[in-house]
Amino acid sequence: MNREQISRIAHADHPIKAPLDDESVNRLLERGAPRGDERVLDLGCGGGEWLLRALAARPRLHAEGVDISEDALAQARSAAGRLGLRERLVLHERPAEDFVSPQPFDLVLSVGATHAFGGLLPTLAAARRHLAPGGRVLMGEGFWDRTPSQEAIEMLGDFTDLATTVDRVVADGWTPVCGHVSTRRELDDYEWACWGSLASWALDHPAHQDSAQALETATLRRSEWLRVYRDTWGFVSLVLRRTAD
Numbered sequence: 001m002n003r004e005q006i007s008r009i010a011h012a013d014h015p016i017k018a019p020l021d022d023e024s025v026n027r028l029l030e031r032g033a034p035r036g037d038e039r040v041l042d043l044g045c046g047g048g049e050w051l052l053r054a055l056a057a058r059p060r061l062h063a064e065g066v067d068i069s070e071d072a073l074a075q076a077r078s079a080a081g082r083l084g085l086r087e088r089l090v091l092h093e094r095p096a097e098d099f100v101s102p103q104p105f106d107l108v109l110s111v112g113a114t115h116a117f118g119g120l121l122p123t124l125a126a127a128r129r130h131l132a133p134g135g136r137v138l139m140g141e142g143f144w145d146r147t148p149s150q151e152a153i154e155m156l157g158d159f160t161d162l163a164t165t166v167d168r169v170v171a172d173g174w175t176p177v178c179g180h181v182s183t184r185r186e187l188d189d190y191e192w193a194c195w196g197s198l199a200s201w202a203l204d205h206p207a208h209q210d211s212a213q214a215l216e217t218a219t220l221r222r223s224e225w226l227r228v229y230r231d232t233w234g235f236v237s238l239v240l241r242r243t244a245d
Contacts, residue, residue, distance in 0.1 A: 013196070064092065
């Protein structure tokens with residue numbers, strides 16, 4: 001079982017691949033696309049859950065998603081077809097950093113995907129290339145809520161604290177116009193959902209060749225969360241505008 005298969009099963013009950021509940025997702029999309037007729041781009045869209053929610057709530061909105069996963073994009077196309085959204089969604093199978101569009105976008109999304117660009121500021125640089133004047137970026141990034149252990153840093157990455165994260169964004173030429181710090185409930189719900197879904201799949205398929213691996217992975221990831229980073233790691237989502245457009 002590869003990483004992509006594990007992720008798909010783990011997110012079966014939490015399709016937004018970030019520690020955000022439905023209310024938080026909807027509120028961020030409302031601030032990111034206030035008119036309802038925007039052109040929206042998701043860099044690293046995965047199964048397209050953010051785009052599907054935006055399209056379903058806004059019948060005049062058009063969206064494009066970019067991802068390297070053929071399987072994830074197939075899921076997005078299938079879901080768009082079931083929801084009657086196919087005509088307003090365009091998907092591109094390629095590295096997000098290689099994507100080029102002849103038209104800019106009013107909202108560019110990249111939530112929990114900054115690793116794909118090499119960090120927070122490279123992600124914002126990529127978003128800037130696609131942004132229309134007056135447009136907005138919706139990004140999500142981890143941060144250290146308390147001083148982490150070296151093990152936690154090696155496991156999740158060398159994040160900064162929340163204030164420093166926002167300072168870096170502002171110094172890079174952006175102004176936050178909305179933000180959300182994931183609550184303890186959102187953080188815990190996300191982890192319980194992911195590793196609970198993976199464990200449930202293993203228990204439901206005891207004869208499957210990947211069952212033991214899935215259960216072992218779920219047990220390991222749950223332990224890492226509880227023992228290594230639960231008390232130190234946080235997640236912030238920001239709606240940004242360029243300070244000087």
